[in-house]
Amino acid sequence: MEKKLRAQLEKIVGKGVVLTSKEDLTTYSYDGTATWAHMPEVVVLPTTAEQVSQILKLANDNKIPVTPRGAGTNVSGGSIPIKGGIVLCATRMNKILDINKTNLTATVEPGVVLQDFNLALAKQGLFYPPDPQSFLGCTIGGTVAENAGGPYCVKYGVTKQYVLGLEVVLASGYIMKLGGVTVKNRTGYELAMLFTGSEGTLGVITKITLKLIPMPQASKTMMAVFDDMVVGGQAVSNILASGVVPAKIEFVDNFILRRIEEMMPMGLPVDAQALLLIMADGSPAAVEVEAKQIVDTLKKSGAREVKVAKDAAEAAKYWKMRSAGFAATFGAAKTVLAEDVAVPRDKLAEFIGKLGEISERTGFFISHLGHAGDGNLHPAIFTDVSDKENFAKAQEAMEEIFEAALSLGGVLSGEHGIGLEKQRFLKRAMDPVALNLMIKIKSLLDPNHILNPGKIWEEERV
Amino acid sequence: MEKKLRAQLEKIVGKGVVLTSKEDLTTYSYDGTATWAHMPEVVVLPTTAEQVSQILKLANDNKIPVTPRGAGTNVSGGSIPIKGGIVLCATRMNKILDINKTNLTATVEPGVVLQDFNLALAKQGLFYPPDPQSFLGCTIGGTVAENAGGPYCVKYGVTKQYVLGLEVVLASGYIMKLGGVTVKNRTGYELAMLFTGSEGTLGVITKITLKLIPMPQASKTMMAVFDDMVVGGQAVSNILASGVVPAKIEFVDNFILRRIEEMMPMGLPVDAQALLLIMADGSPAAVEVEAKQIVDTLKKSGAREVKVAKDAAEAAKYWKMRSAGFAATFGAAKTVLAEDVAVPRDKLAEFIGKLGEISERTGFFISHLGHAGDGNLHPAIFTDVSDKENFAKAQEAMEEIFEAALSLGGVLSGEHGIGLEKQRFLKRAMDPVALNLMIKIKSLLDPNHILNPGKIWEEERV
Numbered sequence: 001m002e003k004k005l006r007a008q009l010e011k012i013v014g015k016g017v018v019l020t021s022k023e024d025l026t027t028y029s030y031d032g033t034a035t036w037a038h039m040p041e042v043v044v045l046p047t048t049a050e051q052v053s054q055i056l057k058l059a060n061d062n063k064i065p066v067t068p069r070g071a072g073t074n075v076s077g078g079s080i081p082i083k084g085g086i087v088l089c090a091t092r093m094n095k096i097l098d099i100n101k102t103n104l105t106a107t108v109e110p111g112v113v114l115q116d117f118n119l120a121l122a123k124q125g126l127f128y129p130p131d132p133q134s135f136l137g138c139t140i141g142g143t144v145a146e147n148a149g150g151p152y153c154v155k156y157g158v159t160k161q162y163v164l165g166l167e168v169v170l171a172s173g174y175i176m177k178l179g180g181v182t183v184k185n186r187t188g189y190e191l192a193m194l195f196t197g198s199e200g201t202l203g204v205i206t207k208i209t210l211k212l213i214p215m216p217q218a219s220k221t222m223m224a225v226f227d228d229m230v231v232g233g234q235a236v237s238n239i240l241a242s243g244v245v246p247a248k249i250e251f252v253d254n255f256i257l258r259r260i261e262e263m264m265p266m267g268l269p270v271d272a273q274a275l276l277l278i279m280a281d282g283s284p285a286a287v288e289v290e291a292k293q294i295v296d297t298l299k300k301s302g303a304r305e306v307k308v309a310k311d312a313a314e315a316a317k318y319w320k321m322r323s324a325g326f327a328a329t330f331g332a333a334k335t336v337l338a339e340d341v342a343v344p345r346d347k348l349a350e351f352i353g354k355l356g357e358i359s360e361r362t363g364f365f366i367s368h369l370g371h372a373g374d375g376n377l378h379p380a381i382f383t384d385v386s387d388k389e390n391f392a393k394a395q396e397a398m399e400e401i402f403e404a405a406l407s408l409g410g411v412l413s414g415e416h417g418i419g420l421e422k423q424r425f426l427k428r429a430m431d432p433v434a435l436n437l438m439i440k441i442k443s444l445l446d447p448n449h450i451l452n453p454g455k456i457w458e459e460e461r462v
Numbered sequence: 463m464e465k466k467l468r469a470q471l472e473k474i475v476g477k478g479v480v481l482t483s484k485e486d487l488t489t490y491s492y493d494g495t496a497t498w499a500h501m502p503e504v505v506v507l508p509t510t511a512e513q514v515s516q517i518l519k520l521a522n523d524n525k526i527p528v529t530p531r532g533a534g535t536n537v538s539g540g541s542i543p544i545k546g547g548i549v550l551c552a553t554r555m556n557k558i559l560d561i562n563k564t565n566l567t568a569t570v571e572p573g574v575v576l577q578d579f580n581l582a583l584a585k586q587g588l589f590y591p592p593d594p595q596s597f598l599g600c601t602i603g604g605t606v607a608e609n610a611g612g613p614y615c616v617k618y619g620v621t622k623q624y625v626l627g628l629e630v631v632l633a634s635g636y637i638m639k640l641g642g643v644t645v646k647n648r649t650g651y652e653l654a655m656l657f658t659g660s661e662g663t664l665g666v667i668t669k670i671t672l673k674l675i676p677m678p679q680a681s682k683t684m685m686a687v688f689d690d691m692v693v694g695g696q697a698v699s700n701i702l703a704s705g706v707v708p709a710k711i712e713f714v715d716n717f718i719l720r721r722i723e724e725m726m727p728m729g730l731p732v733d734a735q736a737l738l739l740i741m742a743d744g745s746p747a748a749v750e751v752e753a754k755q756i757v758d759t760l761k762k763s764g765a766r767e768v769k770v771a772k773d774a775a776e777a778a779k780y781w782k783m784r785s786a787g788f789a790a791t792f793g794a795a796k797t798v799l800a801e802d803v804a805v806p807r808d809k810l811a812e813f814i815g816k817l818g819e820i821s822e823r824t825g826f827f828i829s830h831l832g833h834a835g836d837g838n839l840h841p842a843i844f845t846d847v848s849d850k851e852n853f854a855k856a857q858e859a860m861e862e863i864f865e866a867a868l869s870l871g872g873v874l875s876g877e878h879g880i881g882l883e884k885q886r887f888l889k890r891a892m893d894p895v896a897l898n899l900m901i902k903i904k905s906l907l908d909p910n911h912i913l914n915p916g917k918i919w920e921e922e923r924v
Binding site: 068082100101102103104105120125146149153157159160161170171174176178180181182184185186187188189190191193194196197198200213214215217229237240241243245282283284285286288290315322340342343346347366371374375376382398409411412413414415416417426429431432433434435437438439441444445456 | 469479543562563564565567568589608611615619622623636638639641642643644645646647648649650651652653655656659660664675676677679699700702703705706707744745746747748750751752757802803804806807808809833835837845869872873874875876877878879880888891892893895896898899900903906907909918
């Protein structure tokens with residue numbers, strides 16, 4: 001079977017881009033998620049929608065699972081081939097097809113690396129805000145399939161707010177066009193939105209048209225130091241209530257800032273209980289005014305110290321610190337359960353308080369990092385998957401974190417998606433009929449359930 | 463049947479809010495669209511989701527068509543009970559349930575009038591940008607069902623970009639909750655987006671949670687006068703390419719500005735071929751800078767004259783002029799076919815040129831009005847529905863306008879939806895499999911096709 005499949009795939013995409021060696025399969029057996037891995041039978045790297053179509057037809061006829069992926073930076077297990085079969089990797093579909101400065105749109109293939117796209121846009125004074133912290137490596141197709149977020153989303157919204165048009169290949173092999181290149185489009189249901197965030201379960205994205213905005217002309221970064229995490233959380237709410245929406249509001253706790261200072265000494269206040277990193281952007285004049293207002297609010301909200309980055313270099317240092325936060329967290333233990341809950345922004349301080357209670361009750365240290373301006377935190381618990389007892393208890397503690405977020409009107413995932421990680425909690429977090437409806441829509445589009453099977457829900461058939 | 467139905471509905475909602483007199487039925491037989499009307503059998507005005515649920519159960523059991531509506535300001539025939547049956551009018555569900563300044567969200571019932579909502583928000587320094595020009599009367603449920611646009615969408619996006627959570631009653635009577643109150647939410651498919659813009663065909667919206675932003679602190683309005691419409695269209699593209707995104711960029715042609723000047727003399731340059739009305743908003747300092755840049759670009763782009771409104775009163779006068787444009791158009795003939803096409807923004811000048819050619823070729827005068835900053839124009843043709851020959855020719859000319867927009871990569875509807883008006887063109891403007899998929903999703907949610915039947919597509923069953 002494997003040999004025949006390989007030959008059939010090679011007929012579609014050519015030799016050299018159908019991988020079956022153990023080393024290659026291992027490379028595609030995992031993604032950015034800590035606790036899952038599964039070997040595919042074969043990896044195929046197409047370059048055109050037509051090739052993707054033929055691959056899906058072949059898979060559909062033979063009921064072979066297909067896991068679409070790009071760079072595999074997913075952190076909810078979305079790109080792990082948990083049912084084996086074919087990994088369809090889009091990284092060779094990496095052309096920026098069009099950047100239109102007057103229409104303020106761009107059309108790209110799914111395998112374009114987000115940072116490459118950002119750099120190409122910057123040359124023309126253009127800006128695409130969604131910035132998952134994997135931006136140096138992640139591919140745009142994946143960010144659309146996951147409806148990715150990031151720090152900039154406080155002011156600028158998430159990926160779905162920028163998707164204007166999609167080309168998707170259905171399980172049947174049909175190449176379907178949705179939406180277009182206009183910023184307004186009221187032609188029937190919002191199907192492009194249905195595919196955005198569908199985690200590769202409804203079709204394979206082969207082309208994307210995105211809305212752009214002009215690059216903000218200026219920005220200013222501030223760092224606020226707090227002696228109390230809850231007070232820091234409250235300061236975030238106070239800034240938003242003051243009538244300013246900064247471009248980014250990020251939260252870093254004492255544990256993470258100490259780890260970062262160890263890794264790259266930059267004189268961080270290692271005794272602080274929390275740091276807020278805040279960016280204002282826009283026209284130079286507006287940035288001046290907003291930055292002043294933000295500094296004022298921070299001081300009134302109990303910040304021990306507020307530093308305004310004196311220039312771009314200092315600002316870049318602060319943001320590098322924030323970017324290092326994820327690595328700092330993941331380097332801290334054998335297994336790190338890093339979560340992605342979001343709560344209403346006015347409940348942020350209360351949620352941070354609840355995390356403290358959970359930590360005390362369960363005995364697990366919980367680190368805090370995240371997009372506080374969206375109420376979107378990534379609490380992390382340190383454990384070791386090979387220590388079964390400890391790992392089980394860590395998972396229980398994580399469940400308590402979910403429950404705490406849900407009880408405050410929050411959600412199970414702010415930006416990472418459900419994937420494999422959160423399937424068992426999904427029923428608790430959603431209207432059962434809505435969940436059922438999703439599975440019915442899935443069955444409508446992919447009756448043989450070949451597309452990224454095993455993801456989002458525990459049982460697929462209804 | 464009618465008597466029994468009336469009694470059953472009265473049992474659900476109480477007496478006095480089930481209407482069957484000819485006068486009442488006539489009132490609900492039409493909407494803001496010129497060319498359609500149809501009498502319902504009965505009109506019911508519920509006040510709770512539970513009542514809506516019972517009404518839909520009753521209708522579903524007896525396969526009675528239900529046309530949901532609010533204020534009926536729809537301009538694509540979406541709220542006309544074209545198959546008779548029940549009109550479910552949500553105007554009594556008009557409570558603003560929550561405005562949360564820190565979370566920057568609001569939760570409302572569907573019958574809240576958009577302007578009432580705007581005024582309530584303004585008191586707290588908050589802003590909800592989507593502003594269909596029916597804002598004085600339209601209800602928020604309708605704006606969500608239509609994914610409404612408006613002038614502010616250039617900078618701030620359309621309704622779907624603000625919908626965070628929905629409560630919808632399905633045809634089965636089930637009250638389903640989608641999304642929530644957080645700005646990030648990655649729990650399964652984007653079903654709230656599927657209902658947004660579904661024109662009442664998938665469910666009845668009974669509660670809406672919207673994202674808000676702080677009220678911009680300042681704004682400045684400019685009026686630019688052009689001797690040539692195509693040059694005016696090009697100026698719009700030039701502004702966007704210059705790196706500024708104004709809050710609004712509206713286009714008014716000579717015909718409309720003369721009509722407005724007749725109706726309410728304000729010293730408009732009646733010999734101008736086109737006016738652009740532009741607003742910059744944000745912090746006072748930013749507005750100064752942006753306004754200067756916009757004025758510069760307008761002058762370089764061939765504007766004969768650029769006036770900057772000296773104060774709020776003068777700005778309000780300009781915008782009142784723009785608002786009067788629609789009335790000016792509709793008062794101009796017995797029947798006005800006002801369209802709602804959108805083209806890529808860099809194709810605006812070319813599209814205006816094509817409209818001129820169509821006008822010349824068909825002999826129909828075409829007036830131009832619209833949201834030029836989105837490439838979204840509302841070309842209008844003047845005819846008389848009782849003059850069959852002339853009306854048929856006018857419809858042919860309108861078809862040419864559609865074809866011209868589509869040939870430039872544009873779309874059939876920028877913000878008004880398909881409703882009854884554009885069904886016969888839909889097949890031409892969409893991927894056939896996508897269209898088929900929409901109808902399948904419709905059948906999944908509403909197997910008896912009771913919800914707003916006869917809308918969007920010509921044949922519903924697949």
